[in-house]
Amino acid sequence: MTARTLYDKLWDDHVVRAEQDGTALLYIDRHLVHEVTSPQAFEGLRLAGRKPWRTGSIVAVPDHNVPTTDRSQGITDPVAKIQVQTLDDNCKEFGLTEFDMSDIRQGIVHVIGPEQGATLPGMTVVCGDSHTSTHGAFGALAFGIGTSEVEHVLATQCLLQKKSKNMLVSVDGQVHEGITAKDIVLAIIGEIGTAGGTGYAIEFGGDAIRALSIEGRMTVCNMAIEAGARAGMVAVDDTTIDYVKGRPYAPEGETWEKAVAYWQTLVSDADARFDRVVRIDASTIKPQVTWGTSPEMVVAVDTCVPDPAAIDDAVKADGMRKALAYMGLQAGQAVHDIKVDKVFIGSCTNSRIEDLRAAAKVAEGRSVADNVKLAMVVPGSGLVKQQAESEGLDRIFIDAGFEWREPGCSMCLAMNADRLEPEERCASTSNRNFEGRQGQGGRTHLVSPAMAAAAAVHGHFVDVTEQG
Amino acid sequence: MQAFTQHRGIVAPMDRPNVDTDAIIPKQYLKSIKRSGFGPNAFDDWRYLDEGAPDIDNATRRINPDFILNQSPYDRSSILLARENFGCGSSREHAVWALTDFGFRAVIAPSFADIFFNNSFKNGLLPIVLDEKIVDAMFTVVAENPAVEFEIDLPAQTITAGSETYAFEVDEFRKHCMLNGLDDIALTLQHADDIKAYEQARQKTAPWLY
Ligand code: SF4
Numbered sequence: 128m129t130a131r132t133l134y135d136k137l138w139d140d141h142v143v144r145a146e147q148d149g150t151a152l153l154y155i156d157r158h159l160v161h162e163v164t165s166p167q168a169f170e171g172l173r174l175a176g177r178k179p180w181r182t183g184s185i186v187a188v189p190d191h192n193v194p195t196t197d198r199s200q201g202i203t204d205p206v207a208k209i210q211v212q213t214l215d216d217n218c219k220e221f222g223l224t225e226f227d228m229s230d231i232r233q234g235i236v237h238v239i240g241p242e243q244g245a246t247l248p249g250m251t252v253v254c255g256d257s258h259t260s261t262h263g264a265f266g267a268l269a270f271g272i273g274t275s276e277v278e279h280v281l282a283t284q285c286l287l288q289k290k291s292k293n294m295l296v297s298v299d300g301q302v303h304e305g306i307t308a309k310d311i312v313l314a315i316i317g318e319i320g321t322a323g324g325t326g327y328a329i330e331f332g333g334d335a336i337r338a339l340s341i342e343g344r345m346t347v348c349n350m351a352i353e354a355g356a357r358a359g360m361v362a363v364d365d366t367t368i369d370y371v372k373g374r375p376y377a378p379e380g381e382t383w384e385k386a387v388a389y390w391q392t393l394v395s396d397a398d399a400r401f402d403r404v405v406r407i408d409a410s411t412i413k414p415q416v417t418w419g420t421s422p423e424m425v426v427a428v429d430t431c432v433p434d435p436a437a438i439d440d441a442v443k444a445d446g447m448r449k450a451l452a453y454m455g456l457q458a459g460q461a462v463h464d465i466k467v468d469k470v471f472i473g474s475c476t477n478s479r480i481e482d483l484r485a486a487a488k489v490a491e492g493r494s495v496a497d498n499v500k501l502a503m504v505v506p507g508s509g510l511v512k513q514q515a516e517s518e519g520l521d522r523i524f525i526d527a528g529f530e531w532r533e534p535g536c537s538m539c540l541a542m543n544a545d546r547l548e549p550e551e552r553c554a555s556t557s558n559r560n561f562e563g564r565q566g567q568g569g570r571t572h573l574v575s576p577a578m579a580a581a582a583a584v585h586g587h588f589v590d591v592t593e594q595g
Numbered sequence: 596m597q598a599f600t601q602h603r604g605i606v607a608p609m610d611r612p613n614v615d616t617d618a619i620i621p622k623q624y625l626k627s628i629k630r631s632g633f634g635p636n637a638f639d640d641w642r643y644l645d646e647g648a649p650d651i652d653n654a655t656r657r658i659n660p661d662f663i664l665n666q667s668p669y670d671r672s673s674i675l676l677a678r679e680n681f682g683c684g685s686s687r688e689h690a691v692w693a694l695t696d697f698g699f700r701a702v703i704a705p706s707f708a709d710i711f712f713n714n715s716f717k718n719g720l721l722p723i724v725l726d727e728k729i730v731d732a733m734f735t736v737v738a739e740n741p742a743v744e745f746e747i748d749l750p751a752q753t754i755t756a757g758s759e760t761y762a763f764e765v766d767e768f769r770k771h772c773m774l775n776g777l778d779d780i781a782l783t784l785q786h787a788d789d790i791k792a793y794e795q796a797r798q799k800t801a802p803w804l805y
Pocket residue numbers: 190191235236237256258474475476535536539540557558
């Protein structure tokens with residue numbers, strides 16, 4: 128048999144039938160559902176008189192619209208309330224598992240899937256959300272889909288897909304002390320660009336990726352979509368298997384042994400061929416800060432905001448000028464000198480326990496700077512929150528002047544009340560710095576949790592590997 | 596789904612790369628549980644000077660006169676001419692619904708983000724990928740003759756812009772669905788037996804998945 132990549136193997140194992148032109152009917156093992164992209168799909172199902180093909184494959188949770196402050200009053204926004212209620216109703220009507228707002232297991236869909244063991248190695252995982260790529264950290268084939276495709280998976284358990292090309296991004300060597308998964312992935316996007324991965328499935332490999340925890344790998348795969356790739360993935364190893372063991376949805380006993388034996392094959396063969404290989408020297412990666420309105424507009428914290436005048440490509444230079452104007456920044460300005468108004472630690476990129484620990488380490492014994500109007504920490508799930516509280520992280524944050532919230536997407540996209548006002552500047556651990564993403568006119572700088580906490584206590588960006 | 600065969604229409608030039616789905620339809624409108632009604636809020640942050648919300652009447656809002664879709668004849672355009680990586684970001688199909696609801700039938704760009712590209716076909720919005728040089732030439736044609744209409748012929752896979760006609764590629768299966776306005780769920784369900792057979796076989800080799 129010819130040598131295959133991890134992606135090839137995952138693909139081959141899920142093809143139900145292949146058409147002449149290369150389109151395949153691909154079987155979906157796990158379907159994650161949230162309130163924003165599913166109502167129209169359920170409605171379509173009802174209108175056509177169809178039923179979900181396999182209810183056991185579905186796990187649903189409200190996350191985008193839920194309030195992160197006191198929930199005892201329910202949702203006050205009437206439109207958001209209807210949407211969350213619609214999810215509850217649909218789950219009841221079709222008999223689906225849902226972790227509703229009052230459930231301790233509720234949280235961001237990409238945090239709770241892995242936490243419950245609902246995401247397993249070797250699975251195909253889809254969700255009506257582009258950051259479904261997160262689940263690729265487990266050696267799974269995971270990608271975001273639109274609402275029509277959500278309906279298609281509900282009705283048929285399959286998707287019509289064309290295979291992507293294979294890309295390997297190898298981060299070789301070791302990163303320096305204090306450099307996190309977020310810095311690695313931002314550096315990768317800075318290197319290949321936001322469209323660099325379009326048409327590819329990216330496997331992240333190399334020593335620096337191997338050395339990451341599962342949480343770190345999820346952060347990296349989460350942002351594969353920000354590099355244009357629908358799916359990102361990391362090969363299975365002991366780190367993966369140790370994380371999965373004992374989770375509620377994970378297999379047990381004999382089946383566990385059988386599963387592990389299969390999972391261990393989920394690595395690219397030594398001589399597998401990739402259509403594109405990108406190598407990055409881990410030792411060159413510094414803490415990253417985005418300066419513009421696209422994740423590829425990123426620099427190291429100890430440098431300056433770049434100058435469009437130095438760029439030959441006219442379309443690109445124009446895009447940079449627009450971004451600088453929107454962000455209220457000057458070319459050549461030192462990143463250290465950029466002051467922030469708000470700090471957001473959360474989102475499916477960086478709201479897991481490891482992220483909160485890293486931020487708390489920086490915040491401990493310090494206080495939020497006077498010029499920072501709001502610094503908030505939003506855990507990724509009820510269980511992450513509980514764990515953090517048992518470690519006393521909530522006290523560290525609260526004592527330093529951070530707000531400690533209930534789990535949800537929150538200010539990552541500002542669909543609920545958490546948002547930026549026009550021209551407010553935010554250090555954010557989320558994944559998108561698009562115009563208006565965190566509130567109309569808001570200015571987002573993407574950073575790691577430690578960098579966000581450091582910005583909160585200093586009032587501006589600092590190199591956390593130097594200043595702590 | 597609305598079928599697509601031939602289409603002729605005014606072409607709105609949107610001369611910026613990486614137009615993301617957050618820009619096409621901002622998040623506050625995603626709270627809707629419907630598929631329609633997004634047109635008046637397509638490109639909302641760029642189209643209006645004040646901030647919108649689902650419960651605000653758009654007729655009362657301040658229009659941004661500099662935004663292309665607010666200018667005649669582009670307020671009647673049905674073809675969008677765009678730059679690379681169009682539709683990047685969020686998977687929200689609401690972006691496609693907003694474009695079709697505005698009246699767009701096709702988007703031309705040198706490249707599209709994958710999820711947006713897929714979503715378009717499911718809703719009768721034809722995404723056409725053309726070489727960057729051709730897209731450049733098209734921007735010039737529109738700049739020189741703002742009211743020019745392009746003509747798209749899906750069966751022939753051609754697009755006529757000014758005096759030139761260009762060929763474009765489209766996946767056979769998708770073309771078939773677009774031409775006939777087919778619901779692909781029904782097509783997939785014709786293979787229900789294959790899906791069941793796959794499940795039975797897989798259940799033996801990977802029982803933990805079931
Ligand atoms: S945290 Fe942000 S990126 Fe993640 S699922 Fe929620 S809205 Fe999307």
